[in-house]
Amino acid sequence: MTSTSFLQFVTNLGKQSLHVLDANISKSDYIALDLSVTNEKLKTVAVSSSEKLGNYIDTHIAENHAKVAFGGYLETRGIYNRSEYFNDQNPATERNIHLGLDLWIAAETPIYTPLDGEVHSFQNNTNFGDYGPTIILKHTIENVEFYTLYGHVSLISISTLTVGQQFTKGAQIATLGDATVNGDYPPHLHFQIIKDIQDYKGDYPGVSSQNDVAFYTQNCPDPNLLLQLK
Template sequence: MTSLTSASLAQQLAQTTCHPVLPKEFQFGIGLIVDLSATSDIWGKVTAGHSFADEIKRQAQVIQAKVEIGRYAEERTIYQDTDNFSDSQARTMHIGIDLGVPTHTPVFAPLDGKIFGFADHQTQGDYGPTIILCHQLDGLVFHTLYGHLSRDSLADLFIGKSIQQGEQFARIGASNENGGWASHLHLQIIQDMGNHTDDYPGVIDPAQADYYLNNCPNPNLILKRTDLK
């Protein structure tokens, strides 16, 4: 096994055909790219009876979007009112990609892999049911994390279980089981898991961006949407 640099992994993934993580009509369909940064126009449309999630759904309906996309490396302030971030107010940079799709949408393995870890993180604002796969590309080892899954996605799993490219291994969870969020998939690439086994930060302090953006490169290397950087 060979240690990775962000550049070498990006080069490998750019040249690799990945199976869609979601059904093609979602992964490659019309997408609403959502801006949740502090200066976004979306906050001017939020009221006591109309949340930012409601506004995202409204905007998606206008353009008939099949998927709502939360951006990689975006700084957000939506986390600080949740229990999971109550003691980490500086964590505002999102280092995965969010894909807003209906509850129970199937999730497929982009590449051959094995179960590295899984858990049900039920603190409000956390991942909810989470699965991490370990992959190898020409001897290079890296991981993919899937957050906000359905609870039944964790059934019959064990560490080291083989998951074939294109195999459905999970489903998208509902709000009452996914950490309290609108239904979506949080997808993240992780090179070095460090001491983490069934979890990894998906939102980090921007002061640590150099390390984390290198260790967690853009998941669009797997998704391959042309409207994302």
């Protein structure tokens, strides 16, 4: 399947009512969040501190009378500069372009699969600034095989999983982790679509360099095509 065909396939799936958080949370309770380097407000926030970044996000949610903040696909961010895992000081190869959709909400929030799927792999990615506990589901729909990744979940979420374990659409697969396990971020879900998982297991790049972003844009389309948030 070509990248264009896959994009249309994902778009068509998004016409269903799909969710990764509680379906009772109305779409009107989601508020967009800008964590890009062009956001002037962030220049006064110590984004290297999970507590201070969390306070900024919580205030944004409260001021907008929302329950969840979301966004980040293809957003160039400065919050990865604190970690050598992402930052190599070369503008062309530094990884700072976000490839998933982030959903910012409290730790222990339940996470659900938006589609029928099975556990492809899982792992605790413990690099500073990394995903922490991560689950990857494999989906086969209309003979199309693809994957979804759930990063920054709790340790208990991966403690009893088995490869090949089946989940039906809408089933709870995890809960969110906190800063002690999730790479030292405010609690949030990193949700990503992956067309070709390559040889990865329990992990897949969620942040790209400028050099690689053309490939990842094709292989990891906007997750909001599935969720259809504002």
